[in-house]
Amino acid sequence: MQTAQRNQIELRACDLDALLAPGHAARTVWAFVQSLDLAPLYARIKAVEGRAGRAAIDPAILVGLWLYATIDGVGSARELNRLCERDDAYRWLCGGVGVNYHSLADFRTEHAAWLDAQLTRSVAALLDRGLVQLNRVAQDGMRVRAHAKAASFRRRDRLARLLAEARAQVERLKQELHDDPAASSRRQQAARERAAREREQRLARALATLDELDKVQTKKGRTDKRKAAPPPDDEPPGSAPRVSTTDSQARVMKMADGGFRPAFNAQLAVDADTQIIAALELTNAGTDMQQMAPMHTQLRNRYGRTPAQWLADGGFAKLEHITALSAAGTEPYVPVPASRNPTIDPHLPKDGDSAAVARWRARMGTADAAEIYKARAASVECANAQLRRRGLHRFNVCGTVKARAILLWHALAHNLMRVAALEAAAAH
Structure with missing residues (x-):
């Protein structure tokens, strides 16, 4: 009886191009990418030959990966990164070039x-x-x-209180780093301070957005009194203005x-x-x-x-x-x-x-x-x-x-x- 031998090392001779059928969708995507004007993307690459800097990933590869991933219903950079390691179509698009989820996520939203x-x-x-x-x-x-999320929406009083807490935390972290640099590693302390500063900025944007909404609602209120107009469809009837602490534009x-x-x-x-x-x-x-x-x-x-x-x-x-x-x-x-x-x-x-x-x-x-x-x-x-x-x-x-x-x-x-x-x- 022949049994499975899964610890046997095998050497297989196979090229990536032979893995995909001639009419595969990945080939269609790559042909489309070759027709695009990629010059603006190449112009953004800072590493040039003859100078210091790590070789950049060809933007054509990243464009092809995201187009094919979108067609395939993949919207996560981490999932796309995993597919580039185990799926033949994505491996073919990479062509042996290694990618990481962080670069994929940045590229997806950097070039609107x-x-x-x-x-x-x-x-x-x-x-x-x-x-x-x-x-x-x-x-x-x-x-x-x-x-x-819906739970991230806050009214003015709550936003003001959260902003005050965030500013106090930023000042506390700065003071801690100034008084005792050895309290923790500089990298960890800097990361904590950066996260707190970004949170403070998000809350400040949320409050600024709420001010704009208040002006619009005040103007609508005056119009409603004159015309008896119904409440807007984009807000639950009778609700006070609220803004998300994570995405002030939602x-x-x-x-x-x-x-x-x-x-x-x-x-x-x-x-x-x-x-x-x-x-x-x-x-x-x-x-x-x-x-x-x-x-x-x-x-x-x-x-x-x-x-x-x-x-x-x-x-x-x-x-x-x-x-x-x-x-x-x-x-x-x-x-x-x-x-x-x-x-x-x-x-x-x-x-x-x-x-x-x-x-x-x-x-x-x-x-x-x-x-x-x-x-x-x-x-x-x-x-x-x-x-x-x-x-x-x-x-x-x-x-x-x-x-x-x-x-x-x-x-x-x-x-x-x-x-x-x-x-x-x-x-x-």
Whole structure:
């Protein structure tokens, strides 16, 4: 009987390139990386030949790893580091170069501006090839949980008390290091002082953010007294302003299930014919009411094109934005809010409507508009679902800048897979 011999040393002759099939997704990712403009990333490398400094990891490897990890639904730098040691696809992308989780985590959020430029560059290339037209664009917002927990939100009194404690701790650690340097190793003491100082800075930012929210709420309060407006959707009714001590830019928002959680509002503008993400934004506004015109402007600035039709759900129906899009040459297809009086036809013009708003109301009452509007759910909501499927349920970083970088990685990965699918369909 042959039994297992697991302590036998074996020498296997195998190259990394033979481990992956010719049509493997990792090869597609690497081909896409080679088409990107990596010059800005190479320019940031400080170690140069002939001078002191450790050789840097090729940025192309890090870009390829994060794109493939995003497609694979991996959002943790530690998990990606482990996969680079045991998974053939990730080992192939590394090509024998060692990586560590800290470098991976830093690289993922350090280059938001470069990622944004690559999104524009890649979609512009698709426009030149005729794969994307941007004649009909669909917009939608998706709430993504913030890294901050609900328990980290504090009101003003609690924040002020925590800030005072943090400042006292920083001063105490400084004094301890000054009075008795041998009390502990300098590295440990410096780390403790740095952690306390960072905590103090976070609390100070939280208090500053709370001051801004108080000003906004005071202004809204005056408006509510005049207009009897309902409370904003991004805060639980009747609650006092609160700010997170770990992420001052996160806001408590009303989620799809009706609950209130710390989150960000991710806005996507998608080409309705191909589901290619052409523009995006990340805000901490709890509603979509103010998001349509800025996204339309962003898309025009990115590509110099004005879509013929713009599709969005009823949450974007703001009359000023309807007028702005119409003035720019785009027909907005946004559902008209129903009137509280069932006898009033919402598609008829109202007193005070501009010509553009009157045309929008009449247009949305036609059968052609209903048929065109069907493309919204079949495009941007499908893109949202794909991002969710790849793990975009919660950001594991703090702040809008870093969270937007994560969203850009997801957009690039999504577009890469959509282009591969479109080219495969065209080949058949």
